[in-house]
Amino acid sequence: MNPELRAVLFDMDGTVVDTEGLWRQACAEVAAELGLRPGEVDPDHVHGRPAEHTAAHLRRPGVSLGWISERLTEGFARLVAHGVTPLPGALALLDGLASAGVPTALVTASSRRVVEPVLGVVGAERFRLVVAAEDVVRGKPAPDPYLLAATLLGVDPALCVAVEDSPVGLTSALTAGCRAVYVSRERAVPYGVLSVNSLEKIDVTMLRRLVSGEISVG
Incomplete structure (x- = not known):
């Protein structure tokens, strides 16, 4: 299987x-x-x-x-x-995952003081949980934030996909054992990592195929 x-x-x-x-x-x-x-x-x-x-x-x-x-x-x-804007495709992807019954978490290096107004815009209900800077001793690029998120969700990190836009976050996710999608608009793409230039290019089917091994990278 x-x-x-x-x-x-x-x-x-x-x-x-x-x-x-x-x-x-x-x-x-x-x-x-x-x-x-x-x-x-x-x-x-x-x-x-x-x-x-x-x-x-x-x-x-x-x-x-x-x-x-x-x-x-x-x-x-x-x-x-003062106001933030969701990036293109973000809300549609989150809603698509919710419809498919796939839980999501927000894993950020930012403080909860920053996270709270963002959730007010994006919708806190779109995330099962949040791991913020205060929740770990070692932040990104250490694997701790992603390991904690997987533990709290009760899932194996290897069956999770992390969606990241920085090399620091990508290192954190990969070291934790997650699969990853790198949203890269200008930066070089690390070898062996699936990359897209917008969240609009990601859907539930792609993420499922990435975890199942049907999408090969590298």
Whole structure:
């Protein structure tokens, strides 16, 4: 018997909602407060990273990591509260999975202070559960967020598909043992990973075929 899809685990920022620009803006604002020039901020330490990681990258002598992390989270939450937009295909895919009886979870490096206004737009009812930054000791790229989501759903990670848009999140999902779809609009696609340029290209049948092995990648 072929393996069957048991759950789909979604990254949030840049995958379900268009918030990547807001996160970059929040990081730029804090970097400016710390006296850093734009060229001194490495995007690899921003995109898909938990606030604590980015805070460590921005840290300057005499400034605590906790203060920087809080400023990042506070700024991001403020910007998100002004309004976010679901990315094309996100709501249709979530509703299609619900109709097919496939549970979904939101697995994000963002704080719950950021998640709550997003759920107000997307609809909290569209997710069985949420794993946010506060729920794990080790965030992405460690496998812990995806392992926790699978555990709480009571499913084998190997029967889950993670939908991600960053190399950091992809590493987290693959290390946890999940199958993955990489939503890549501009970034290079890692070898052996199924990639699409929009959630509009994903449906329940594709995800089932990915888990069953009918879709071969790499």
